[in-house]
Amino acid sequence: MPILAGSDPAALDAAAEALARGELVALPTETVYGLGARADDDAAVAAIFAAKGRPSDHPLIVHVSDAAQAERFAAGLPPVARRLMEAFWPGPLTVIVPRREGIGTAAAGGQDTIGLRCPSHPVARALLARAQALGVAGVAAPSANRFGRVSPTRASHVADEFGAQLLVLDGGDCDVGIESAIVDCSRGRPVLLRPGVLTSAQIEAAAGEPLHAPDGSAPRASGTLEQHYAPHATVRLMPLAQLRTALDVLPADALRASKGSNKLAVYSRSLASVPRGLRLARMPADAQAAAQELFATLRDLDAEGVTLIWVEDPPDEPAWAGVRDRLRRAAAAGR
Incomplete structure (x- = not known):
């Protein structure tokens, strides 16, 4: 399927319908392009792992339209997570929170926590709204590239990775260009698992408490392997x-x-x-x-x-x- 303009309502409808059927769709976000599937369907999420060559125990981030949709996946939102969501959503911040049992198991890599983000890109937001109207609870979407390789920031990058069989919504070049910061809010104190364009000082100011370094209790999270984001060179x-x-x-x-x-x-x-x-x-x-x-x-x-x-x-x-x-x-x- 050719790259479709994300500004085209018909293309957005086609992408939302594909997600509702359990198919893969590439979508732009302000950080990087994501390879998306409905997060409430473990079989659909399994197709992401297969397409990327990604280990199934390496968790994905679920993209939601707002805090209300986030609560579909969360077994309660810790106060610090709510403060960060209010400060930075929509935007390039992912919070890891306790996962509600019975949903998002595959997206979470089998963990009892789940990463949630609300993107600010207008095409992503329009797609999430259309998909939600079709019963899709949220969209799991890691970067749309082969596992461990350079993330895509243009629709053409995605097409180069996966070919013409994948529906790709073109939203232009990504404004941020690197993935979101990830803060673990599931362990009683906020832990920065991955930096992004938001500085630690900005995150701490919104959290109202200091950030901590990861330790052995931190959950697995996207993009935190020692070797990642690598070109062929x-x-x-x-x-x-x-x-x-x-x-x-x-x-x-x-x-x-x-x-x-x-x-x-x-x-x-x-x-x-x-x-x-x-x-x-x-x-x-x-x-x-x-x-x-x-x-x-x-x-x-x-x-x-x-x-x-x-x-x-x-x-x-x-x-x-x-x-x-x-x-x-x-x-x-x-x-």
């Missing part, structure tokens, strides 16, 4: 000084081999140039702009045939935590 993170030194001592035969093929790329905020024959991709100096284009840049470099990407370490600042997290996990695959 090997990613290596370096401080700027180390990156400059590496470029200075790069063997001449390596430079000759790279000419015309862009086998080595450099992704940097600080460098204005690299040795001739290498590919320089400029990382924005602004953290939100860097997040918005990060995955698209990695995908573009893969498409160019790059096999190695040297990346300048992002700043060790709160606003950059989400970008640092994604690059660290992308680089873990090459260690």
Whole structure:
């Protein structure tokens, strides 16, 4: 099926009807594109795991239209979860809460907790409303890519991953560009399991209490494996000084081999140039702009045939935590 315009009411109706039938649909959110299935149908959710090649015990995030729909899946919403939902929904924040028995078992990876998010993208919201009118309680939707690979931020990225058989709603480029922050609200104190574009200070201010680091009691959550978000090229993170030194001592035969093929790329905020024959991709100096284009840049470099990407370490600042997290996990695959 071709990519359909998310602004087309007929396309939205077709996507909602497909979800109601238990079929897969790719939808845009403000973070990344998701591969969606109705979360109240374990067989439909199983198709997500199969399509992505994702382990069935690695939980998915359920997308809901509002707090009322969230309560279909929650066995009570802890007060801190309600405060975060009021502050950031619709938006790029997922809360993990106790799961209501008998619903969302597959989406939760069999756990007694479940991750819930209310997206702000207008196409996602319109689709959720139409699907809800057809009896769909919520939409489980991990990133629409093969498991462990770079998340998609354009409809064309999804089509590249899954081909023409998947219904894809086109909502344009994703504004945020990296996945939501995830806060576990199920253990009596809020725990940040995955950073996003919201800073810890912003989340703590809304929560009214400090965030804690994960420990052995934290539930499994989406996008928290050590190796994740990886392009086909090997990613290596370096401080700027180390990156400059590496470029200075790069063997001449390596430079000759790279000419015309862009086998080595450099992704940097600080460098204005690299040795001739290498590919320089400029990382924005602004953290939100860097997040918005990060995955698209990695995908573009893969498409160019790059096999190695040297990346300048992002700043060790709160606003950059989400970008640092994604690059660290992308680089873990090459260690």
